[in-house]
Amino acid sequence: MRLIGLGLAAALLAGCSADTERRDDPAESSTSTPTKVGDSGRPFAVEEVGNFDDPWAMTFLPGSGDLLVTERSGTLHLRDADSGETVQVSGVPDVTVAGQGGLGDVVTGPTFEDDGTVYLSWVEGGGGVSGAAVGRARLETTASGASLEGLEVIWRQPKVSGTGHFSHRLAVAPDGEHLFVSSGERQKKTPAQDTSSTLGKIVRLTLDGDPAPGNPLADESGAAPEIWSLGHRNVLGLEFAADGTLWASEMGPEGGDELNRVEAGGNYGWPEASNGSDYGGGDIPDYAEGDGFVAPAASWTPSISPGSLMIYTGDLFPDWTGDAFLGALSGEGLVHVDLDGTTTGDDQIFDLGERIRAVEQGPDGAIWLLEDEGSGRLLRLTPA
Numbered sequence: 288m289r290l291i292g293l294g295l296a297a298a299l300l301a302g303c304s305a306d307t308e309r310r311d312d313p314a315e316s317s318t319s320t321p322t323k324v325g326d327s328g329r330p331f332a333v334e335e336v337g338n339f340d341d342p343w344a345m346t347f348l349p350g351s352g353d354l355l356v357t358e359r360s361g362t363l364h365l366r367d368a369d370s371g372e373t374v375q376v377s378g379v380p381d382v383t384v385a386g387q388g389g390l391g392d393v394v395t396g397p398t399f400e401d402d403g404t405v406y407l408s409w410v411e412g413g414g415g416v417s418g419a420a421v422g423r424a425r426l427e428t429t430a431s432g433a434s435l436e437g438l439e440v441i442w443r444q445p446k447v448s449g450t451g452h453f454s455h456r457l458a459v460a461p462d463g464e465h466l467f468v469s470s471g472e473r474q475k476k477t478p479a480q481d482t483s484s485t486l487g488k489i490v491r492l493t494l495d496g497d498p499a500p501g502n503p504l505a506d507e508s509g510a511a512p513e514i515w516s517l518g519h520r521n522v523l524g525l526e527f528a529a530d531g532t533l534w535a536s537e538m539g540p541e542g543g544d545e546l547n548r549v550e551a552g553g554n555y556g557w558p559e560a561s562n563g564s565d566y567g568g569g570d571i572p573d574y575a576e577g578d579g580f581v582a583p584a585a586s587w588t589p590s591i592s593p594g595s596l597m598i599y600t601g602d603l604f605p606d607w608t609g610d611a612f613l614g615a616l617s618g619e620g621l622v623h624v625d626l627d628g629t630t631t632g633d634d635q636i637f638d639l640g641e642r643i644r645a646v647e648q649g650p651d652g653a654i655w656l657l658e659d660e661g662s663g664r665l666l667r668l669t670p671a
């Protein structure tokens with residue numbers, strides 16, 4: 288494992304040394320173009336089971352199998368598993384809708400079946416600055432509707448100018464004691480390497496939103512104690528595998544989209560290293576042995592724009608158990624990456640002809656997708 292101290296030292300050294308030490312050599316790149324699979328090659332049937340306005344995230348509720356769906360404009364829906372009907376959930380916080388921001392992720396807490404605890408993320412703004420907030424509430428349902436009760440903000444991203452790269456994806460750890468949040472670099476680049484800032488990081492919190500004890504920089508003077516890993520650009524997928532490994536999908540710049548295995552204290556390189564380039568062709572060194580950065584387990588050039596990540600644990604698609612699935616925005620499909628524990632194998636993209644914003648596994652092992660923007664269909668994939 289590469290530690291933060293080494294990563295920063297390497298970055299500083301690289302900044303002072305010749306370009307030849309950090310060359311951008313495609314031959315050394317692990318980047319790939321996935322095999323494209325059209326309609327006829329799909330091992331699944333696609334069924335439309337709903338429709339939402341600019342949906343962003345969804346999560347299935349333990350027990351009932353009902354589905355919560357967020358819309359970026361600030362609406363939360365609850366879809367009944369049996370009838371397929373949806374109700375609007377009241378008590379959602381006011382959100383700032385601008386650029387990539389709005390209502391974001393929703394996940395259930397580890398005690399959901401006892402107390403209805405859910406976690407949400409959204410963007411707060413005002414005075415020309417904005418940032419993501421993470422809140423906790425209880426979902427209460429009645430015969431006629433649903434509401435969020437006792438909503439409290441438990442963590443905030445620093446507020447800065449601009450409307451991009453909030454990330455604000457949530458994942459509850461399998462230990463049931465920690466909440467992980469991806470905190471994007473807000474298109475400011477350099478904060479991702481600044482350990483005093485939580486921008487460009489994945490943070491690890493207690494379920495109350497405090498910095499979790501034992502975080503890797505907790506004893507480092509001036510460092511943000513929430514930090515779990517750094518050097519991230521825009522992590523829009525964050526998911527634990529059954530073996531407890533945390534995986535993250537990350538939007539690269541022009542090319543260089545990534546699937547990363549997230550390690551405590553790992554430095555993932557942005558903006559010092561990327562298998563992509565700056566928009567317009569500006570060079571960014573590829574990951575290279577000895578650069579102090581954790582290279583991606585898989586990366587994609589040209590971009591697929593991964594907006595979400597799911598690790599499959601069902602048995603409806605037995606060949607896919609343990610594999611990673613990414614919803615591709617510009618790639619307009621579902622990317623499948625063969626995962627064998629911590630090692631990635633072949634990848635393929637199922638061409639769906641629409642930007643895919645969210646991917647989740649349903650209670651019965653079906654794969655559920657949400658299309659992006661406008662009238663986004665909710666799709667259910669089952670074996671063909």
Ligand SMILES: [Ca+2]
Pocket residue numbers: 311561562563564570571572573
């Ligand atoms: Ca590069």
